[in-house]
Amino acid sequence: MTFDRRIKIAPSILSADFANFGQEIRAIEAEGADWVHVDVMDGHFVPNLTFGPPAVKAFRPHVTSFMDVHLMIAPVDPYIEAYAEAGADMITAHVEAGPHPHRTLQAIRATGKKAGISLNPGTPAEAVEYLLDLCDMVLVMTVNPGFGGQKFIHSQLDKIARLRAMIGDRPVHIQVDGGVDPGTAPLVAKAGADVLVAGSAVFRGGSVADPGVYGKNIRAIREAAEAATR
Numbered sequence: 001m002t003f004d005r006r007i008k009i010a011p012s013i014l015s016a017d018f019a020n021f022g023q024e025i026r027a028i029e030a031e032g033a034d035w036v037h038v039d040v041m042d043g044h045f046v047p048n049l050t051f052g053p054p055a056v057k058a059f060r061p062h063v064t065s066f067m068d069v070h071l072m073i074a075p076v077d078p079y080i081e082a083y084a085e086a087g088a089d090m091i092t093a094h095v096e097a098g099p100h101p102h103r104t105l106q107a108i109r110a111t112g113k114k115a116g117i118s119l120n121p122g123t124p125a126e127a128v129e130y131l132l133d134l135c136d137m138v139l140v141m142t143v144n145p146g147f148g149g150q151k152f153i154h155s156q157l158d159k160i161a162r163l164r165a166m167i168g169d170r171p172v173h174i175q176v177d178g179g180v181d182p183g184t185a186p187l188v189a190k191a192g193a194d195v196l197v198a199g200s201a202v203f204r205g206g207s208v209a210d211p212g213v214y215g216k217n218i219r220a221i222r223e224a225a226e227a228a229t230r
Ligand SMILES: O=C(CO)[C@@H](O)[C@H](O)COP(=O)(O)O
Pocket: 012, 014, 015, 037, 039, 070, 072, 143, 144, 145, 146, 147, 148, 149, 150, 177, 178, 179, 180, 197, 198, 199, 200, 201
């Protein structure tokens, strides 16, 4: 399969109705989501708590696209197999989560899943320079991780562009996560990102009873990003 550099929209279910994940996942996919982004938080690496492996396993049958699991946990290595077994398609760990991100990426690849590496806003692009041959995606956090609905940090645009140049022709996606909406999507797409995570900008104003709003929100982000790269 050829590497897909087209813009992909990955709604974060952190902004979904927590009493209704199955229906929410099916609704965003029916309305045009390319991937489903699952934010795993441990109350230690980030000041919030979300989904353990049993929750991710419960989401799995509802996802027909691609389940992208963003692990904001430290340590991360002891939990990789559990999230792989729960059904993740991509597992992304933070480069700041431990002293051995190279080993972490090897461990993710050993499960047969796609491997991602994420950078907090304060971490330079160079932190992943020697990891690029071991990963399928670099995730640039454009907010400090832990919560949805935060303001986009513009200084990260330069980091995205640097990573784009560092990656060269390797088949490695650049994902952007935090404060992505129709206003910031063109900026990240122009800088070189191809996977756009959006939580509040997708779920805002909609519900499973009114899922057309999700579709409208997804299209607005996609169209803004695509227009910037034409
Ligand atoms: O990983 C995270 C937050 O730590 C994200 O995936 C958020 O869920 C994105 O939410 P918005 O900024 O798009 O509302």
